[in-house]
Amino acid sequence: MPVHPEGTPCWADAMFTDLEGAKRFYGEVLGWTFGDSTARYGHYTQATVDGRAVAAVVPPMPGQEGQSRWCLYFASPDAAATAEKVRRNGGDVLMEPMRVGDFGTMCLAREPSGAVFGVWQADTHEGFEETAVPGAYCWAEVFTREPEKADAFFRAVFPYRTKDIVNDADDAVDFRMFAVGEDTVLGRMRMTEDFPPEVPSYLNVYFTVADCDTAVAAATRLGGVVRFGPMSSPFGRFAALSDPQGADFSVIDITTTEGELPRIEDA
Template sequence: MAPPPEGTPCWADAMFGDVEAAKSFYGEVLGWTFAEASSEYGGYTQAYADGKAVAAVVPPMPGQESPAQWCLYLASPDAAATAARIRDNGGEVLMEPMQVGDFGTMCLAREPGGAVFGVWQAGTHEGFEATAVPGAYCWAEFFTRTPERTDAFLTAVFPYTAQQLQDEAVDFRMFDAGSGTVLGRMRMTDDFPPEVPSYVNVYFTADDCDETVARAVKLGAVLRFGPMDSPFGRFAALSDPQGAAFSVIDVTTTAGEMPAVTDVT
């Protein structure tokens, strides 16, 4: 299978202080099963939906404990070249490109608006083995208070074209990697407490949004928004019991007409 086009979301993982609790939670909520932890790679543990690799969880390295959060990786044919463009366009490289066995090369970065994301140059691990099916990754958005900086950065680092949603209620932009729309950007409004930093919101597919939310809340998640109907699906935003933000969406349950968009690049 050929690697996805440059800039396409290709993998997601999260660091948890209590990996076993995370496995229990996401196993119940999204139906994930898990591989054996890899001691060679710091306890990195892949998650599967219906036998397909869809994400991973990992404990923090000693001395590097930080709040739990999901990290989205964007595909790159050359992680070192992407890291150089990140620096040249106002971003910060948090982890220099590092080869991970024969699996591929990764780096971590922060865009000018403050959201942290990953870059993945595929080796034997090409990324998601399934998307947009129950339990698998479906969509992601950069939430930022400085959309102009984030937009300019993303289109300079990756070969995106962009479209702006024609909606006075929200400031939302969509990015196309040549194979279709792959990523969104949402302006954070005053509804977000000032202490909430910019972040990448990762959506996982649910077969029933309301039932998935009910299971998550029963297991200690906090419902942040929704469930809400949209032309893209019925979705909700949550924080898991360890504080990692994520969303779920049922793409089979849609309502309303697709909004108009304007080409901006």
């Protein structure tokens, strides 16, 4: 059985024009250290926490320079088959399945409402070696103005079942969760008018921190921007940030919770 079942978020990476600047920023904010890189794989550089792989950074390929963004990859036993399901269900394949040495096979895709994501068929590189500990990936959410499109797409492409968070005090809250077996692996939030109209649908990646406020202070001191929070919730204390090169991400301290867990119903 694979380490990461189909449809489970299994890896995250981002391109940075200033790679050394990204290393300094995330090294201080998330406690990452970085491995060696070679020109053979475009100076793709893994980030580690206590020697365990948690993400990667890479300089952009020629012609791909621009604002940095985090990309979340979903596990697949067959990247080519997943790419076909993307097409059949109204998505776009932005990069055809491509073998990456003996590490695995990747492709990039966009769901019908516009959020970009990756697919990873593992070989020697199975993905996250650690999750939900300080410095490691913890959670992700699809933010979209067209949740019906996104919901139908993700359920058709991956073996998800869905659950809704029921907010009896605010019917306007539209938050759905996707599960693989008994494990909830992804959230989906309807974008409200609070989001500027030019902001497209996107996947927001959360990294775990030991203390949310300390991480936010470090990020802002190093040139990051706070987009939301810090705020306490039943799931943890979190904040949404942009790094100095424009890549959006969130941090969450899952040990500091406040309030009762919401009611959840099968969708």
